[in-house]
Amino acid sequence: MARNIGYYFRNFEEIVCGCFLAFMVGLVITNVLLRFLFSYSITWAEEVSTICFVWLTFVGASAVYKHKMDVGIDMLVLKLPDTAQHYVRLAVSLVLLLINGYIFYMSIVFTSVAWGKPTAVLGVSSAVFNSALIFGFGLITWHTLRFLRDDFITARGGL
Numbered sequence: 001m002a003r004n005i006g007y008y009f010r011n012f013e014e015i016v017c018g019c020f021l022a023f024m025v026g027l028v029i030t031n032v033l034l035r036f037l038f039s040y041s042i043t044w045a046e047e048v049s050t051i052c053f054v055w056l057t058f059v060g061a062s063a064v065y066k067h068k069m070d071v072g073i074d075m076l077v078l079k080l081p082d083t084a085q086h087y088v089r090l091a092v093s094l095v096l097l098l099i100n101g102y103i104f105y106m107s108i109v110f111t112s113v114a115w116g117k118p119t120a121v122l123g124v125s126s127a128v129f130n131s132a133l134i135f136g137f138g139l140i141t142w143h144t145l146r147f148l149r150d151d152f153i154t155a156r157g158g159l
Contacts, residue, residue, distance in 0.1 A: 013062050013063035013066060013139060014063050016055075016059050017056050017059050017060045017063060020052045020053075020055050020056040020059070021052075021056055023052055024048075024049050024052035024053060024056065027042075027045050027048060027049055027052075028045070028049055030042070030045075031045040031046075043121060044122055046121075047119055047120065047121045047122055048122075050129075051128055051129060054129050054132045055132040055135075057132070057136075058132040058133060058135065059132070059136050059139070061140065062136050062137075062139035062140050062143065065140050065143055065144075066139075066143045068147075086151070086154050086155040087155055089151045089154070090148070090151040090152060090155045093144065093147050093148040094148065096144050096147075097141070097144045097145065097148055100137060100140050100141045100144050101141050101144075103133075103137045103140075104134070104137040104140075104141045107130070107133035107134045107137050107138075108134055110130055110133065111127050111130035111133065111134055114127055114129075114130050115127045
C-alpha cells in the first residue's frame with residue numbers, strides 16, 4: 001500500500017496531466033461528433049477544454065522541470081573544472097529559486113485580482129484558469145528548492 005502511495009506521489013504531475021489530457025481530448029471528440037452527427041454542440045465544451053489545456057500546460061511544465069527535461073545550454077559550464085561546475089550549478093539554482101518564487105508570488109496576486117471576474121460561458125470565477133499558475137509555479141518552486149538542496153550538498157563535497 002505504501003509503495004502505491006509513493007508511486008502516485010512521485011508521479012503526481014504526470015497523473016494530473018494525464019487526467020486533464022484525457023478529459024480534454026474526450027470532450028473535444030464528443031463535441032465534434034455531436035456537431036457532425038446531430039448538428040448539436042455542447043455550449044460549455046470549449047471553455048472547459050481551454051481550462052483543461054491551461055492546467056495541462058502549467059502542471060506539465062512542472063513535470064518537465066522536475067525531470068530536468070527543460071532546455072539548458074551548459075556547453076561553457078562543462079568546460080569548467082568539476083568544483084567550479086558545482087558552484088555554477090548552485091548559483092543557477094539560486095537564481096532560478098528567485099525567479100520561480102517571484103512568479104509564484106505574482107501568480108497569487110494575479111489570481112486574487114481575477115477572483116471576481118466570471119468566465120464567459122460557465123460564469124465561474126476566472127480563478128479557475130489562473131489557479132493553474134499558482135499550482136504549476138508552486139510545484140516548480142518546490143522542485144527548485146529540492147535542486148538547490150542537492151546542488152548545495154554536491155558543492156560542499158557530499159556532506
